[in-house]
Amino acid sequence: MSSDVFFSTIDSKKHKSPLLKVKKLINRCAPEKFFSKNELIAVKTHFGEMGNTAFLRPVFLRPVIEKLNNIGAKPFLTDTNTLYVGMRTNSVDHLYNATMNGFNYSTLQVPVIIADGLRGDNSTEIEINGDILSSVKLAADIATADGMFVVSHFKGHEVTGFGGAIKNISMGCSCRQGKLDMHSDSKPGIFADKCTSCGRCLSFCASSAIDMSPKATINENCSGCSMCISVCPQAAIYINWNASSASTQSKMAEYASGVVKALKGKIIYLNIIMSVSPACDCYPGNDRPVVGDIGFAASTDPVALDKACLDLVCNAYGGTDPFRERYPEVDSDIQLSHAEKMGVGTKKYKLIEVQ
Template identity: 30%
Template sequence: TIPNSVIVETNTLYEGDRFTTAGHREALKVNGWDFCPVDIMDEHGYVNLPVDNAFHLKEVAMGKNIVNYDSMLVLTHFKGHAMGGFGGSMKNIAIGCASGQEGKRQVHGVSGEPPADWNAWPAKEVLMENMADSAKAVIDHFGKRITYINVLRNMSVDCDCAGIHAAKPTIKNIGILASTDLLAIDQASVDLVYGQTADNHDLVERIETRHGLRQLSAMAEHHMGNTQYELIEVK
């Protein structure tokens, strides 16, 4: 229902259904994401966006067409992640806007052909800080014209990267969050997961073993939002 809306994506670094633009478009069609125009932003290359006061990345290669847009609605299925611990709005734009090859290599801290075993890739604090750098480039580009929705339902410890091998969801559906504050929405999402003490063990363990909470502190150090928030329930 958003007028003149366009779904934006970038191709993946790993081989799979979204590795090429043609395959990516077919995957979008199969999953019902072809109800409006779709822009694979790195189909024709990338553009470097600067990162102010970066932890590691002074600029990040984003899908070239990101500069064609002046606003963005970030729709995220909040869940666990094999390397990031969890995937919220920050991870979504940090990885999701980076170009499939150049940008995603930068964020993951790998060059050339990535090792087949992702366990050999840089991780923990370095990955979280790289993601914060990349996400900061995105939010600085859009300024106040970016909004976030985190869907906390059917949450598994794995993300889409795992495909059909992803672990089954183990935590109950919590709800849907919306905010104009990137740090606040991811902080609130994590807090809500930690509050589900009856069934959150797997996801909390995934977050903590990957040092995922560094995502939040890195965003705070980058002044990318607020750790304090108010939950307003809408019925």
């Protein structure tokens, strides 16, 4: 059984607005069947790191918000804090970053909420029946929403081959500890030369996992919450990015299944296939796109959607995968196949072009 993926090319001989195309794609997904009046609906996207210019343009969110408003729902724009230290590590910096990149009330007329709280520890644990994980740790304000509209920038990624809807609802909807679960197979480490023994990490560690002798060290009590990473003023605590690509992608698929379970499948997905950069929007910069702008695709199935978008990019690149060419050791089919196995969706799709 295949899933419908609705697609609209960026090409426009009659100079139609791309926003009109997005609106038509949204309508084909029948949001009225998913969302109701007064429901709190998360509009999940990626706000882009400061300095990066490849991230999704905020203007593409307007048709989504307009549709939700017409239904009578109460949309809020949301993202989650990052595991790495940057401009989106905590909600204060994150909201400043979002505002500077155009994701704010003045441009979109909806509240902006960082879904995992001030320091990335506001979470809800959801049990799953995964091959690797028995439960996932999701951002609380996403897990407890009444539904979600996921708007993703389809692009390359150095660890997962590509990043699309699956990555947006897994890595993008988890709390900081969840991100660590997916990215690392071990506890954080400490750069002794950067540590000033200020003790700030001690006051935020709930597991008594940090010793000071005289520099901070992490002991066997570490639960992997990674709060210490976000509160260290010297950026002395680092992530062991030691999980393999296959492990990270498989865990992503299992996290995606937890999000679908938490929201009872009340999710619609829209991928923007423009400015298809070769790497993640989390970088404070970006390279030239690997292909020209392609268009927009929407579905109620994130697996089918990502597979269709990957095929569209490959076709535009001459029939080969530009991401695999750049990252030959990364097999991006792992996230698709494992997500399919976890019941998130199917790789079989019917591409329906919408004029």
